[in-house]
Amino acid sequence: MPSYTAPVKDFQFVLHDVLKAGDADIAGYDELDRDFTAAILEEAGKIASEVMAPLNASGDREGVRLENGVVHTPTGFKAAFDQLRAGGWTGLDCDPEYGGQGMPYLIGTAAGEMFQSANQAFMMYPGLTHGAYSAIHAHGTEAQKQTYLPRMVSCDWTGTMNLTEPQCGTDLGLMRTKAEPQDDGSYAITGQKIFISAGDHDMADNVIHLVLAKIPGGPEGIKGVSLFIVPKFMVNEDGSLGDRNAVSVGKIEEKMGIHGNATCVMNYDGATGFLLGEAHKGMRAMFTMMNEARLGVGMQGLSQAEAAYQNAVIYAKDRLQGRAVTGAENPEGPADPIIVHPDIRRSLMDQKSFCEGARALVMWGAQMIDRARRNDDAQAEAMISLLTPVIKGFLTDEGYDMTVQAQQVYGGHGYIEEWGMSQFTRDARIAMIYEGANGVQALDLVGRKLAAGGGKPVMEFFTMIKDFCKAHGDGPFASDFIDPLKAASRQLQEAATYFMQNGAKNPNHALAGSNDFMHLFGHVCLGYMWAQMALAAQARLDAGDADTGFCETKIATGRYYMARRLPATAMHLQRILSGADTIMALDAEAF
Template sequence: MPSYTAPSKDMQYVLHDVLNIAASDIPGYSDLDRDFTAAILDEAGKIAAEVLSPLNPVGDTVGCKMENGVVYTPPGFKDAFAQMKVGGWPGIDMPEEFGGQGLPYVMGTAVGEYFSAANQAFTMYQGLTHGAASTILAHGTADQKATYLPKMVACDWTGTMNLTEPHCGTDLGLMRTRAEPQADGSYKVTGQKIFISAGEHDMAENIVHLVLAKIPGGPEGIKGVSLFIVPKVLVNDDGSLGARNAVSCGKIEEKMGIHGNATCVMNYDGATGYLLGEAHKGMRAMFTMMNEARLGVGMQGLAQAEIAFQNALAYAKDRLQGRDVTGVKNPDGPADPLIVHPDIRRNLMEQKSFAEGARAFLLWGATLIDAAHRKGDGAADGLVSLMTPVIKGFLTDKGFEMTVQAQQIYGGHGYIEEWGMSQFARDARIAMIYEGANGVQALDLVGRKLAQDGGKHVMAFFDLVKGFCNDNAETAGMGEFVEPLKRASKDLQTAAMYFMAEGMKNPNAALAGSYDFMHLFGHVCLGLMWAKMARASQAALAAGTDDPVFHQTKLVTARFYMTRQLPMTATHLARIQAGAEPVMALEAANF
């Protein structure tokens, strides 16, 4: 059975050596010294390794069961959920006034990686609740906040998001779910939603569904969509639970992975709902949850890559196969371990450099969210908005790719279920699809985010990279990291200029290159992170660190990324500059 060890040493390194969070002027960050974050990370790591990870294969093999309309989670899930609640983990970064611990979002992100790596399907129950609670916090009335948030922050009640319908996925303007106004100010919600993660289960006494629906007489299409709070069990005026609402689970979907999470078809048959935010402004409110969810899904890509890498590395060190062409390394055994072979090393280095670079990228993104929310930093808000499709799309694409590469280390054993590697690939696969398929993320990046606020945010990113390169141009030993980063950033700028020049006269030219642009952008972001880590480790070595091997390893891994991965920006640029013609030339009838 696979195992998991929380990468706390690396997490501390990114938080303190690279991001230097304790010295930040973001409110709440001055409390995040090494000892404090270590205490949190160590405890979260224990829960991930000892409680959640052993349940991961259970969730995969047993899955959720539905009997007489009741959904039962896999054995052990309820007890684990209770432990998470007792520890206050679901509300670690939620406001104290509603029962949360009030820590910065960056700490919720850090521990969230542990939990998601150890058991992605399980962690989705509290993750979706967090997103739903954040949406009510941002758009709810005072009464709605008082009614729902304390219970949701504690995960006594869980939450969901309901967007997709059988006939429409991304094009939500086609939705048919209706919300009829009632005399008491409530609405009667009628319709069917599909693919609803954690839609029904036995781990909470109530489930608060956030449902997109149309109020009759409103604008056509997406402009007529509103958002409603539709609880599974109605809440009385005194906060106690009342009658069961007219919402039910029609079935649990049978799917490729995340079997431990109940993915449901939800039927609303005149269910009582309450408007959340303004009428016909539902997408604005729902995007609060969707943007948070997209960052969380990007984290899932990293998390599955991390646990897959950990197990592949252990296997490569243990499995004896063949002899090292440069000389025997294991003279007392019949063969050398797999890890001596260059192609195995290449595979493992690709996994390692991705996981560590992605962790730094994700945590940096979390600090931008904290800067935006805790100190009202508009520039940080704009930058993380630009980065959201990159975090979601690039990290989940590459995360899935890394789980497949980890599986490859095992050869035929990786295809056998008892080793557990296929679960990581199957669980990672959904992250490329839900919360907006990655093709949609690429379109959002090129079609909306590049030009947002007159292109101010992408220019700010270019300036950020340029500033780092200029600041370190003369730093001893940094040339081998700065120069590749400058070349990659130039490729990104050239691609952006191409879209500006071609996009208006030939929109397909931009859209055909959007996916490559998302990956080009992702590589530059990880290149920037590796350059920052190289600088931090060089400084640590120069100061006489008591762990030189750790920092030397960082530099070796940074060199690998700069020489073997970052040059992919040139390939992506060439594809972008080829334009739409190679993509669109073949008539649909001739495929």
Template sequence: MPTYTAPTKDQQFILHDVLNISAMDVPGYGDLDRDFTNAVLEEAGKLASEVLAPLNPVGDKQGCKLENGVVRVPEGFKAAYDQMAEGGWMAMDMPEEYGGQGLPYIMHTAAMEPMVSANMAFNMYPGLTHGNMAAILAHGTDEQKETYLPKMCSGEWSGTMNLTEPHCGTDLGLMRTKAEPQDDGTYKISGQKIWISAGEHEMAENIIHLVLAKIPGGPEGVKGISLFIVPKFLVNDDGSLGERNSLSCGGLEEKMGIHGNATCVMNYDGATGYLIGEMHKGMRAMFTMMNEARLGVGLQGYAQGAVAYENALGFARDRLQGRAVTGTEHADKPADPIIVHPDVRRNLLDQKSFVEGARALVYWSSSMLDRGHLSNDKDAEDMMSLMTPVIKGFLTDKGFETCVLAQQTLGGSGFTQEWGLEQFVRDARITMIYEGTNGVQALDLVGRKLGLNGGKTVMAFFDMVKTFIKENEGNEALKADFLDPLKEASKDLQAAGMYFMQEGMKNPNNALSGSYDFMHLFGHVSLGLMWAKMAKAAHEALDNGAEDKEFYETKLATGRYYMARPLKMTGTHLARIQSGADTVMTLDAANF
């Protein structure tokens, strides 16, 4: 059975040594001192390791069952859900007036990481609820907020998002679900939605669905989509639950992974719905939830990689196979542990350097989200818009790859259920698909986000990298190992952007055929920047006489590995981008 220990020390390092959050000019950050964040993260880690992690294989083996229209979740899930709700973990960053704790989003991110690592399928239930609440908070009326948010913050009610239909996923303009206006201001929602995570279960008294549908007579395509609140049970004027709404779970998907989460077919048969936001502006409201969900999925990617790495490392330290090529290291044993072998170390360092760099990127991004929401910083919001497809696409691709590398570390044992690595691989696979496939993320990055604000936002990213390098160019401890590789990688990214500007105008396929490589190139540069920032923080801690010298020296060694090896992939991605579209588009469809 796999183990899990929350990376509290690493989390604290990023929050305080790297980001120095308590000194940031963001409302609420001044209260986030080391003692406070450590207390929160210690408790989050304890819940994750002691309660959620043991349920992960249980949920995988038992799965969910649909019985007479009710979804039965795996054993132990309901008790864990109640414990999570009682601890106030459902709504850490929601306003206090609705029962939340009013903390910045970055604390929600940091607290959720260990829970996602411990049990990704379980965490999807509160995770979908959180995104649902964010959409209602941003776009709902005062009455809607007062009706739904307090019960969702407490965990008494949960939430979902309903987009996909059997005939349309990415192209939502093909949607058929209808919303017929009623004389009382409500709508009758009719249609079928598929792949609805947490769409039906027994853990909450009510489930609040956010459903995309078209009002007859509206504009064609996505411009005619509206968003509706459709509760499982109607809510009376006094807040009590009324009659069952006309909606039902029509089936559960049999999936490769995340068996503990109910992935439902939802049927709406004239269900009562309430418009949220403006009519025909549903995509704007839904993307409040979608964008948060995409950041959350990026976290899922590296968080699954993190728990897989932890277990691969433990195996590599214990498994005895062969002798070190430079001579026996453990003469008292029949063989040396496999961690002495260079290729095993390469494998483990690929995992370790990615996970730690990705964690820094997601926490930094959460601080940008807070700047946008709490400080009304438009530039920070735009930066997050640019970074969202990179975080979702790159971190889930590499997170899945990390799980596979961890599985490979165990050899044949990694292929068996006993060790748990194969579950991490299966669970991580969905992150590359849902909330917009990674191919769509790459197209969004190149087709939309590069041109955001006339290209000013991507230039702001380049300037951020240049500024960091320039401000630290006199630091000899950073220059050769961190600043020079970062500068080289950043030049590759700028060259790719220039290629798109020059060749994409001539033939759009030149840009789109290189979009996936560009997403990965951007991801590597982003992690390179994070590692340079972490290296600076580690050197400063050592210079100031840090007690745990080994911790900071390990950070530097891991960062040097990333800059010397994984970051060099930027040159490969650039070469692929500059090869253009001819070889990609040359075959007729019939010749594939």
């Protein structure tokens, strides 16, 4: 059965050597010294490896079931959920006013990656709850916050987001779910929602659904959508649970992966709902939840790649097959371990360099969220908004590819369920689809985010890379790190310029290159992360750090990324510059 060990040392390196968390001028960061974060991350790692990871494969095999209207989660899930709650992990970065621990989002993100690597399907239950908590916290009335948030922070009650309907996913303006105003100020919600993650289960006393619906007489399309709080059980004035609301599970979806999570069809039959935020402004409130969810989904791509990589390394060191071309390295055995073969090394280095670079990118993104929220920093808000589709789309595309590579290391055993590698691939696949399919993320990046604020955020990104390269262009890492990063950044700028010059004349030219642009952008981000990590590792070596193995390995892994992975930017640029003509050449009937 696959195992998982939390890479605490790497988290500490990113937190303190790269991001300088303890010294950052962000409210609450002064408490983040090395000992404090180490204590949190080591305990989170222990829960991940000892409590959650052992349930990953069994939860995948058993799945969830719907019996007599009750959704049953896999054996062991409820006990693990109780343990997660008892430790306060569900409210790690939530508001202390509602029972949270008030830690930075950065720390919640670090613990979250560990938990997701250990058991993605399980972590979707508290993960969706955190998103719903954030939406209510940002847009709810004081009464709504007092009613729902304390129980959601503790996960005594969990939360969901209900957007998709059978006839509409990305185009939510087509939704049919109705919200009829009632005399008491509530609304009667009627309609059907599909693909609702953690839609119902047996681990919490109540489920608080956030449901998009249209109030009759409102504007057409997406401008007429409102957001509603629809509890599974009504909540009495004293906080106790009342009658069952008119919301039910129609079925549990049979899926490719994340079998341990209840993906539900939800039926609303005149259910009582309460407006969250302003009428006809539902997308504004929902995007509070969705943007957080998209960053979390990007982390899922990384987390599954990390878990798969760890197991591929173990297998590659154990599996004996053939001899090294330079001479036997295991002369006492019948064959050498497959890790001696260059192509296996290539695959493992692809995985390792992605995981460590992606971890730094996600953590940097989390730090920007803290800066935006805690310091009310509009510049940080604009930058993370620009990078959100990159983090979501690029990391899930690449993360899935890395799970496939890890599976390939196992050869035929990777295709056999008892070895467990296929689960990482199956579970990672959904991350490319939900919370906005990656093609939509790419369109959002090119069609909206590049032009946001008059293009100021993307220009600030280019300036940031330029200043970094200028500051370190004469250093020891100039040829290995700085020069490749500078070249890749210029290619990203050339692609953006092409869109500006050609997009207005023929929008297809921009949209046809959107996926390549997202990947080009993603590689530049990881190149930037690797350049910073190399400098940080060298600084530790120069200071006489005793852990020379860790620092030298970090630099060598970064050199691999810059030499073998970052050059993909040239390919993506060439595709972008080819325009839309070849893509749009065929009539629909010719396919």
